[in-house]
Amino acid sequence: MSSPSRIVIASRESRLAMWQAEHVQARLSTLHTGAEVVILGMTTQGDQILDRPLALIGGKGLFIKELEVAMQEGRADLAVHSMKDVPMEMPEGFLLPVISARENPRDAFVSNKYAGLDELPAGAVVGTSSLRREAILRARYPQLEIRSLRGNLDTRLKKLDEGQYDAIILAAAGLIRLGLKERIKAVLTPEQSLPAPGQGALGIEVLAGRSDAVAWVAPLNDPETAHCVKAERAFSRALGGSCQVPLGGYAILDQGQLWLRGFVSTPDGSRMVSGEVRGDPAADEALGRQLAEELRRQGADAILASLAACK
Numbered sequence: 001m002s003s004p005s006r007i008v009i010a011s012r013e014s015r016l017a018m019w020q021a022e023h024v025q026a027r028l029s030t031l032h033t034g035a036e037v038v039i040l041g042m043t044t045q046g047d048q049i050l051d052r053p054l055a056l057i058g059g060k061g062l063f064i065k066e067l068e069v070a071m072q073e074g075r076a077d078l079a080v081h082s083m084k085d086v087p088m089e090m091p092e093g094f095l096l097p098v099i100s101a102r103e104n105p106r107d108a109f110v111s112n113k114y115a116g117l118d119e120l121p122a123g124a125v126v127g128t129s130s131l132r133r134e135a136i137l138r139a140r141y142p143q144l145e146i147r148s149l150r151g152n153l154d155t156r157l158k159k160l161d162e163g164q165y166d167a168i169i170l171a172a173a174g175l176i177r178l179g180l181k182e183r184i185k186a187v188l189t190p191e192q193s194l195p196a197p198g199q200g201a202l203g204i205e206v207l208a209g210r211s212d213a214v215a216w217v218a219p220l221n222d223p224e225t226a227h228c229v230k231a232e233r234a235f236s237r238a239l240g241g242s243c244q245v246p247l248g249g250y251a252i253l254d255q256g257q258l259w260l261r262g263f264v265s266t267p268d269g270s271r272m273v274s275g276e277v278r279g280d281p282a283a284d285e286a287l288g289r290q291l292a293e294e295l296r297r298q299g300a301d302a303i304l305a306s307l308a309a310c311k
Contacts, residue, residue, distance in 0.1 A: 004035045004216055010067040010076035013041040014152040016174050020202055021080045023177075024100075027220055040076050042066050064205070068094060071206070077213045079205045083198030083229055084171065086205070088237040097214045098204035099229050101222040103173035105200030105250065107133065107193040109186040110160060110175070111167035116186040120144055120167060127156070127165040131267055135246035136193050137169070139269025153178065169193070173200040194248030194263055194274075197232035201225050224253055227281040231260045234288025239264055239300060245307060249288070253281060262291050264300050266307070273298040 007028055011021035021039045029037045043066075064086065067079040071094075083099060090096060114120055120141070127149030128134055134146050147165065149156055153174050160168050172187050204220065206213040228251035235249045246267055251260040258281040263274035275294040279287045292300075 002212065004032055004077075004212070007032065007035055007037045007078070007213075007216060008076045009037065009039045010070045010079040011039055011041055012067070013043055016153050016178055017080075017082075019177050020082065024080045024202070024204065024220065028216065031219055032216065040070060042070065068205070077206070077210065078217060081203050081205060082174075083201040083203045083233075084196050086198065086203055088197075088233055090205075093208050094205055095208050095214065096203045096205055098217045098221040099226040100202045100204070100220050102201045102225045102228070103176055104187065105195045106172050106190065107188040107195060107199075108170050108172040108175055108184040109167060109188060110157070110170055110183050111185050112160065114167055114185070117141060117167075117188075117192070124166040125164070127159065127168040129156075130169075130196065131244070131246040132196055132248050132265075133169045133193060135265040135267055135269045135272065136248075137269070138267070139265065139272055140192075142269075153180075157183065171195075171199055190250055190261065194261060195250045197236045197247075197249040198229050199250075201229050203229075224281075227258055227284045228252060228260075231258055231284040231288040232262075234285035235260065235262050235291050236288075238289045238292030239295065240304060245304070249291075251284075251287075254278075257281070258284060258287055260287050260291055262295065264295055264303055266303055271299075271303050271306075273300050273303065 009021050009025055011017050018041065025037045025039055064081055068091065070076040071079060109116055122143040123145055125145045125147055126137060127147050129149050137144060137146050149159065149168055156168055156170065159165060172184060175181060175184055204217045231251045232249035236247055239247060246265040249262040251258055257278045259278050261276040263272055265272035273295050275291055277287050277291045
């Protein structure tokens with residue numbers, strides 16, 4: 001592998017996205033001591049449209065399209081993403097050669113008034129941008145009022161602090177990475193709120209034809225996290241997972257086995273099917289498909305059909 005003289009990382013310009021890009025920048029600078037590693041900050045369509053739920057404006061791909069164009073045009077060598085934001089079907093011509101070690105993948109309860117979900121009184125307003133979280137909350141806490149919450153992390157916290165919400169649910173990883181761990185009142189267990197596929201993990205995307213860029217970033221891959229995230233994404237992909245499908249998928253390595261749990265639900269939480277599988281980590285994607293089939297046997301297709309009818 002020839003040593004690079006310059007590496008350009010494409011990134012969204014939100015504070016969290018820039019933290020992620022700078023984290024990768026620092027690691028690549030250590031790996032390639034002679035290279036200039038720079039960040040190309042960009043504003044994506046997903047960052048610009050904040051007045052509508054993500055499910056209604058085209059999905060998570062809105063956060064990465066401009067970054068992919070920058071790679072296609074030769075303005076960037078790679079892009080750094082939160083794996084939770086990467087569509088389950090990668091566009092033709094792109095690869096995800098790296099999934100780096102995961103931060104805490106769980107959901108976080110954030111409130112200025114209450115210590116946890118069970119303390120919220122009837123009618124309390126809870127904000128979330130996720131259909132997955134909304135379905136879980138509506139199923140388990142029907143007395144709460146769930147409202148859409150868009151914007152970057154700082155914007156969401158500001159809306160909470162202004163009193164627009166009694167509590168909000170966010171990914172713990174983002175708060176931890178930005179030094180805001182003290183804002184977390186409670187980290188929800190997977191039993192309380194099963195995380196989204198890829199939550200807490202970073203991915204590096206490159207053009208399929210850039211074998212040089214693949215080699216540059218390869219040492220940043222974390223095999224354990226990669227097996228888990230690949231299983232989660234295969235599960236979601238097999239069920240047509242997108243931001244329009246309330247779906248959770250979470251895998252860990254447990255005593256040498258990959259343990260994958262998943263669910264799919266209607267947005268109101270009235271119908272939900274769930275299951276789990278265990279197996280060889282090397283069979284990560286096969287395990288994901290296996291769990292999807294198990295949920296189909298439980299009636300997932302009827303739920304997915306009802307979601308399609310609502311579009």
